[in-house]
Amino acid sequence: MRRLGTGIGWRPEIADAVEEMPGIEWVEAVSENLCPGHLPDSLLRLRERGVTVVPHGVSLGLGGADRPDAGRLAALAERAEVLGSPLVTEHIAFVRAGGALTASPSLEAGHLLPVPRTRDALDVLCENVRIAQAALPVPLAVENIAALVSWPDEELTEGQFLYELADRTGVRLLIDVANLHTNHVNLGEDPAEALAGLPLDAIAYVHVAGGFERDGVWHDSHAHPVARPVLDILTDLASRVAPPGVLLERDENFPDGAELRSEVEAIRAAVEKGRAAANGTGAAARTSRTGTDAGSGADDAVRQRLGLAQAALLSALVAGTPAPEGFDRVRLGVQARALAGKRADVVAKVAPELPVLLGARYRPAFLAYAQGCPMTGGYRRDALGFVEHVLRTAPGEGEDPGVRRELREWWLERSGPVPRSARPGVRLARATRRVLLRR
Numbered sequence: 130m131r132r133l134g135t136g137i138g139w140r141p142e143i144a145d146a147v148e149e150m151p152g153i154e155w156v157e158a159v160s161e162n163l164c165p166g167h168l169p170d171s172l173l174r175l176r177e178r179g180v181t182v183v184p185h186g187v188s189l190g191l192g193g194a195d196r197p198d199a200g201r202l203a204a205l206a207e208r209a210e211v212l213g214s215p216l217v218t219e220h221i222a223f224v225r226a227g228g229a230l231t232a233s234p235s236l237e238a239g240h241l242l243p244v245p246r247t248r249d250a251l252d253v254l255c256e257n258v259r260i261a262q263a264a265l266p267v268p269l270a271v272e273n274i275a276a277l278v279s280w281p282d283e284e285l286t287e288g289q290f291l292y293e294l295a296d297r298t299g300v301r302l303l304i305d306v307a308n309l310h311t312n313h314v315n316l317g318e319d320p321a322e323a324l325a326g327l328p329l330d331a332i333a334y335v336h337v338a339g340g341f342e343r344d345g346v347w348h349d350s351h352a353h354p355v356a357r358p359v360l361d362i363l364t365d366l367a368s369r370v371a372p373p374g375v376l377l378e379r380d381e382n383f384p385d386g387a388e389l390r391s392e393v394e395a396i397r398a399a400v401e402k403g404r405a406a407a408n409g410t411g412a413a414a415r416t417s418r419t420g421t422d423a424g425s426g427a428d429d430a431v432r433q434r435l436g437l438a439q440a441a442l443l444s445a446l447v448a449g450t451p452a453p454e455g456f457d458r459v460r461l462g463v464q465a466r467a468l469a470g471k472r473a474d475v476v477a478k479v480a481p482e483l484p485v486l487l488g489a490r491y492r493p494a495f496l497a498y499a500q501g502c503p504m505t506g507g508y509r510r511d512a513l514g515f516v517e518h519v520l521r522t523a524p525g526e527g528e529d530p531g532v533r534r535e536l537r538e539w540w541l542e543r544s545g546p547v548p549r550s551a552r553p554g555v556r557l558a559r560a561t562r563r564v565l566l567r568r
Contacts, residue, residue: 131215133181133334133374135397137389143379144171146386150393155181157218157376160204161188165211176212184208186219191257191271192244193223194230194436202264209267216268216333218303219261221254221294226440230433236443237504239472239511245280246290249435252427258298270301270333275311275340275349277464281455287318288326301333306362307340307349307378313358314347315460320362324369334374337363337396346463352381355392360399367403375400381474447503469499472511480512486535487519494519509543516540 134154139147147156148171156175163172163184176182186205189197209217222241227233244250262269273291285293295302304327309320337360339353355377366372377393444450446465452458473495477484484491498518504511516536524533 131373133183133215133376135393136181136334136374136376137393138185138376138378138380139172139175139182140380140383141169141171142383143386143389144169146389147171148174149386150390152393152397153180155183155374155376157183157185157378158212160184160186160208160217163208163212165207168211172212181215182212183214184212184217186217187241188224189219189261190222190224191219191261192221192250192254193225193257194253194432194439195225195228197257197260197264199264202261206265209265214267216270216301217265218270218272218333220272220274221291222274223439223443226436226443228436230436231440233440233444234503235505236440236447237506238443238447238468239475239504239508240468241274242439242443242446243274243276243278243280245435245438246283246285246287247280248284249427249431251285251290251293252431253435254294255297256426258294258300262298262300268301268333270303272303272305272336273308275305275308275315275347277315277346277467278456278460279316286323286326287312288323292326292328295328295331300331302327302331303333303336304366304372305336305338306366307336307338307355307359309362310356310359311340311347311349314342314345321365324362324366329366329370332370332372334376335363335366335372336376336378338378346460348467350381351378354388355395360395363396363399364403364406367400368406369403371404371407372400444503447499449500469496472499472504472508475508476512476515479508480539482539483512483516483536486532486539513540513544 135152136155136157137143137147137150137153139156139158147153156172158172163169172182184205186201189201189205191197205217205219208214220241221244223238223244224241225235225237228235244254258269258271271294273287291302294300306320309318309323312318312323313320337355338349338351339355339359340347340349340351341353342348363375375396377389377396379389379392383389438453441450441453442456445452445456445461446468452461473492476495477491487494495515498515502514502518516539520533520537520540524530
């Protein structure tokens, strides 16, 4: 695996700080936020300077019961080619469930959810990873995720699950040490034990991120400083193997450039501390094979069993159905609230006019909408659905009628196939056509 060095997650909000940061050898950008024909000027300047850019996908759902969507795979491949990336990365997670496989409504989580560490789920994941590998022009690395809930009756530890995945497919691993800490706090899993079980030679690079603890639950927020226990896990990992790359993730609550540089330096120091320890002990990496044992694929019965289980869990989280047997209902409630909160936050980014128009009403109104309206499409469709819900709801006491008019105009502008014309005659013709179509 080629050496990447020290990097940082590129986000538009910190683009200037990233460009000015000394010693940054590579950056990672969320694939779904990039348009290949209109790359941000900041990324183009970084590439001209020789800084490697890695696209990081969040929507494939490789751990889901369905086979990977060809369109999403093609989009990820296109971004890798346009950026000249040495690899692409995704997550070991499911992000949607239901549909034809389970004869149930299709639901979107809007977030990364854990797959059960069972033989069925591993068979499905391995086949999905092979499909993705065949469709991508560069190697694929997959990331372990943070979890608030655990599946009952799991058959493998995280280390065993990841080892077998890498062993059977040859896929590279993106190890997030912050997620190992999250799973330690939330699920009682030992990070050192997980690291000991990994094929460390398969590591492509490492993520480091911040979070916070509330009521005994660790939230992987990517919006807080990196905690000391996370840096300690990074040191432990670096004492076992020299990671090809280490990257700081920050997605919210962005600090100034000086604080970002301080966090990057703390990451460098944690790695150097681990390498010094390795030089004193002669630690060796556990090795894996290279995917020569393809194994049998996951048949439709296996996929259906996994699909039904994932649909039941997702429905409990976003549609208020009963918790599946064996799950911690309190933790499911925490996860459900976190999913709804993330929906509200992302819709506010996708449609920034809505929090401005609704003011303090936006968040409680959206959370009320989310309780009865699961997400079935992307966030832009979710924003439209929210405004439709608000417009169908009776006005509250003291509500400004002008706000409803502006919401209606916003919805009309974005719900049609083309933007509305400012010319009155064109707008009247479109309104007449809508009325006639309803009849």
